[in-house]
Amino acid sequence: MARRAIIFHGTNAQPGWIWYPWLADRLRTRGYDVETPHHPGTNVEPIASFLPTVLAAHTFSDDTVLVGHSGGAALLLALLEHLDVTVAQAVLVAGYSTHPNDGPEPVLQDAYDWEAIRSHARELVFVNSVTDEFGCDAEQGRAMFEKLGGTLVVRDDGHFISDTVEIVDRLIP
Template sequence: MDFNECIKKRIAKEVKEDKELIASLIKTSQNKFDSEKKLELSEVTSSSKISLLYDSLRELLEALAIKNGYKIYNHECYTYFLKEILNESIKGDEFDELRKIRNSINYYAKDISVEEAKDVLKRIIKLRKGILNLLLKMKRAFIVHRWDGTPKNDWYPWLKRELEKKGFKVEVPAMPNTSEPKINDWVNHLKKVVGKLDNETYFIGHSIGCQTIMRFLEKETYNNKLGNVVFVAGWFKLDNLESEEAKATANPWINTPIDFNKIKQKISKLTL
């Protein structure tokens, strides 16, 4: 099975982000986490402690899935969600192993010793911490402006405000020498601003900003998927340029090829 099959079987579906539900799930997860700590570990309580802590982990996974636009009804599908949607294969494999241990306890009445329980509880706590970090990590959006533009031009301030309302950290970098943009200068500046890429990194490009993003991604060695990328009024050819200076500025952008396959490998969804 994979995540697409989870969708087809309707044991996972796309939903809108629900911040109130996410907050509620984080709270109930913490309550179970705190409750588990109050139980002294023994042969009698080992199974209960594992079940409580697993449920605490599972509720964080539910919140993380909703944050990323999915409602998941089957525990196994969380494995594929982690591995295929978030590109967190190690976490996905670990959750799958813990899921099987919990199922053997809950559904097949498997006895578990205190020593075994200690190991399982440590693993759940470690994975839960990793999931919580993913959940609380803020999405970052970078808006790259047009030729001869500034961060205060056009629709950039409006979009920045709207994205911030949705919980994004938004940057609209002032690109260098905007009247005569040069590929290396713009790509290097964007690289400096963005820093480390991850699956919570989003890009919006306008006009020459679209090419800047593509040329930046083409050179990056990041091998996983980013968040979504949106291009507005991008171009690879310009007609009716008004001056020889404008033509000289545009020519490198028009004539320097881009390896689109390298870019496609990094993008989860592209909107033009």
């Protein structure tokens, strides 16, 4: 079975923006079958009604790598909690598990089954920045790391909205 990657965009974003197409191309050259879906309901619709739509739209296996940015990273927490398989890797870029700012965050669940999340990813990587302008900062990354283990990478890259994010490419085998 071929290695697969699914890149989930952030809140009010699209798959053709910022570094998503760049990373997709990099992974394809390394033999990945890559999906970059557009889920406009990310962090707009309540997670309880949105999650079944996302789960039904994709196939997950032990060869799948999940990458999520911002609201897409928060979405990965709910996905991982409710999967019935263990994926190879989940990379949460500018992720968060609690309200990062004063805005609404319908992508967040009220509570998480941290053990279920941990059991559904062989490897977890959190990439956060000390200078994230939306509050998806290093403290958010540390909070998830403390609950789930894995690898925490702390940068000084704002909200990771450049055209390339070399660190993410280097973290995926």
